[in-house]
Amino acid sequence: MEAVVPDKSINIKGLVCPYTFVKAKLAIESMEVGQVLEILLDYEEASRSIPKSMEDHGQKVLKTEKVNDTDWILLIRKERD
Amino acid sequence: MEFTDEQLLRYSRHIILPEVGGKGQAKIASAKVAIVGAGGLGCPVGYYLTAAGVGTIGLIDNDTVEMSNLQRQIAHNVHTIGMPKVESAARTFEALNPDVTVVQIRKRISKDNILDLIKDYDIVVDGSDNFPTRYLVNDACVLARKPLVSGAILRFEGQVTTIVPGEGHCYRCLFEDPPPPGLVPSCQEAGVLGVLPGVIGGLQATEVLKLILGKGDLLKGELLIYNALKTTFRKVKVPKNPNCPVCGENPTITELIDYTEGYCGLH
Numbered sequence A: 001m002e003a004v005v006p007d008k009s010i011n012i013k014g015l016v017c018p019y020t021f022v023k024a025k026l027a028i029e030s031m032e033v034g035q036v037l038e039i040l041l042d043y044e045e046a047s048r049s050i051p052k053s054m055e056d057h058g059q060k061v062l063k064t065e066k067v068n069d070t071d072w073i074l075l076i077r078k079e080r081d
Numbered sequence B: 001m002e003f004t005d006e007q008l009l010r011y012s013r014h015i016i017l018p019e020v021g022g023k024g025q026a027k028i029a030s031a032k033v034a035i036v037g038a039g040g041l042g043c044p045v046g047y048y049l050t051a052a053g054v055g056t057i058g059l060i061d062n063d064t065v066e067m068s069n070l071q072r073q074i075a076h077n078v079h080t081i082g083m084p085k086v087e088s089a090a091r092t093f094e095a096l097n098p099d100v101t102v103v104q105i106r107k108r109i110s111k112d113n114i115l116d117l118i119k120d121y122d123i124v125v126d127g128s129d130n131f132p133t134r135y136l137v138n139d140a141c142v143l144a145r146k147p148l149v150s151g152a153i154l155r156f157e158g159q160v161t162t163i164v165p166g167e168g169h170c171y172r173c174l175f176e177d178p179p180p181p182g183l184v185p186s187c188q189e190a191g192v193l194g195v196l197p198g199v200i201g202g203l204q205a206t207e208v209l210k211l212i213l214g215k216g217d218l219l220k221g222e223l224l225i226y227n228a229l230k231t232t233f234r235k236v237k238v239p240k241n242p243n244c245p246v247c248g249e250n251p252t253i254t255e256l257i258d259y260t261e262g263y264c265g266l267h
């Protein structure tokens, strides 16, 4: 699989639920269908809940990756408005 | 719309709803809603719309707060007895959410001022407690083409309906004329369970938010009737009357009417 270049990146380290998802959702809303959002976060629960909520809202989760001891990176492709 | 951090916290449970989101919350923030009556229904409607972040709320009422109001009119309190209801309610709403602009309109609504009073608002809520005002608000909203969320309460029963101009019935399609004054319960007979306006006002506020968001199904062409004693909700279809005197094909009411004679509560 070729590397996906995100169209937008947000850093939500330090935030907890539900603000992690609020920030992620507002970022996705501001983007065009087909674009990819990269999310850097350090709240473990959100590494599971954001992908689930994004899929519930009809978006595509391309990647969920633990990148070091504390942080995760998610890649979400906007599928619908 | 750019939200402040405080607004993100305040409205987070809205923003994470797929039907609302940041865009829907921005629509709520730019909406202007007029509420006729700052009493049993107007208090909860205004209170919840304030919590929801509706940008501008115009409160129309000419009365002052009395002790006997406090059993159901939840925006007032013992410290605001004697104060104009619009001022008492505005203080309560502003304490809940300073984002909201509450416009105090201390006027008795009449055929001569209503069109002017509602002209700057997108949606009208009727929380009045008498038939003359209910018909006046209906006719004005039909003529001005404003959506109207109408509510009524008596004893243990309440009603809600949403009237969207050009899309279904109006209040006169349902009952062409107000009942004669002798058939309307007098003030002394007209008790009401204090929590009933909370239920009906909550339903009205919900209809307003759906109108603003353009989501869900409205009570268009339907009357919802709640019976608190039986705990039942009943929906009655209300067809548009092609011969309706105000919204029909050949309307006979083209000017507003004040019904004043003999009705209780009009002083």
Ligand SMILES: [Zn+2]
Binding pocket: B169, B170, B171, B172, B173, B174, B241, B244, B245, B246, B247, B248
């Ligand atoms: Zn009609």
